[in-house]
Amino acid sequence: MSRASITVENVSKHYETDSGVQHALSGVDLSIEDGEFVSIVGPSGCGKTTLLRLIAGLESPTSGRILVNGEMVTGPGPDRGLVFQAATLYPWRTVAENVRFALEVDDTSSAAADRRVQTLLQMVGLTDRAAAYPDELSGGMAKRVGIARALAPDPEILLLDEPFSDLDVATRESLQADLLSLWRDLGKTVVLVTHTVGEAVRLSDRVLVIQGQPGQVGTDLDVDIDRPRDPQTDSFKPYVNAIRRTIRADARTDQPTTQPVHTDHP
Numbered sequence: 001m002s003r004a005s006i007t008v009e010n011v012s013k014h015y016e017t018d019s020g021v022q023h024a025l026s027g028v029d030l031s032i033e034d035g036e037f038v039s040i041v042g043p044s045g046c047g048k049t050t051l052l053r054l055i056a057g058l059e060s061p062t063s064g065r066i067l068v069n070g071e072m073v074t075g076p077g078p079d080r081g082l083v084f085q086a087a088t089l090y091p092w093r094t095v096a097e098n099v100r101f102a103l104e105v106d107d108t109s110s111a112a113a114d115r116r117v118q119t120l121l122q123m124v125g126l127t128d129r130a131a132a133y134p135d136e137l138s139g140g141m142a143k144r145v146g147i148a149r150a151l152a153p154d155p156e157i158l159l160l161d162e163p164f165s166d167l168d169v170a171t172r173e174s175l176q177a178d179l180l181s182l183w184r185d186l187g188k189t190v191v192l193v194t195h196t197v198g199e200a201v202r203l204s205d206r207v208l209v210i211q212g213q214p215g216q217v218g219t220d221l222d223v224d225i226d227r228p229r230d231p232q233t234d235s236f237k238p239y240v241n242a243i244r245r246t247i248r249a250d251a252r253t254d255q256p257t258t259q260p261v262h263t264d265h266p
Helices: 047-054 097-107 110-123 139-151 168-184 197-203 237-253
Strands: 003-017 020-033 037-041 062-070 080-083 157-161 189-193 206-211 218-221
Touching: 003 047, 020 047, 020 189, 020 218, 020 237, 037 047, 037 197, 047 080, 047 139, 047 157, 047 189, 062 206, 080 139, 097 110, 097 139, 110 139, 139 157, 139 168, 168 197, 189 197, 197 237, 206 237
Parallel strands: 037 189, 037 206, 080 157, 157 189
Antiparallel strands: 003 020, 003 062, 206 218
């Protein structure tokens, strides 16, 4: 039996603001198994990114706890790689140097770091751009560098916060396919926050829908479709439609001022 790679136990998160207390999450419970690909969707402002940041250790729960492989999360760690919505590359470093950064912090030997960077650049298709600087890259290339940099320390878990949201459809679909290949080849546990329902269904073993305000896991849906998945097939569409209905109903009843997730592209 697979071990639980990520366990979230009765987690709530509150923020103190000038206007009072903002309740982002309340009583969140979930378990993500080792090697699973799980997506988190829900209306804007429901707490998706907050939950991801809590798992990453960038923030601490107000109450409850988060465990990674049985150990309580108390801060960031090399077992979790994080890819942000913005590429956040260092503009003064080349592609190879950006990927190498985490290895330098970790005191990896120069020879080992060189081998690791070469391997990762090959995996994300950027070997020929190793000496380029971020301002010479397309948006898709910059995202690939961000993924390679997150994978450099060989984390067990890859956390992605809407990494493809600002890309055109063709580039996004290409990167989705590449991400699936990396997941299959490396055996990582992947948690993806996305606004796009079709993306979640295309990529994931499970889709978690954050509902309510404060947010909770209202729906936990297994996606039982063989990969690769075609958004135009009859087996794909019922999953997308079910998730959309759940989100739209929740936005009407609980969060009338939030914007719904984007559902126009897979």
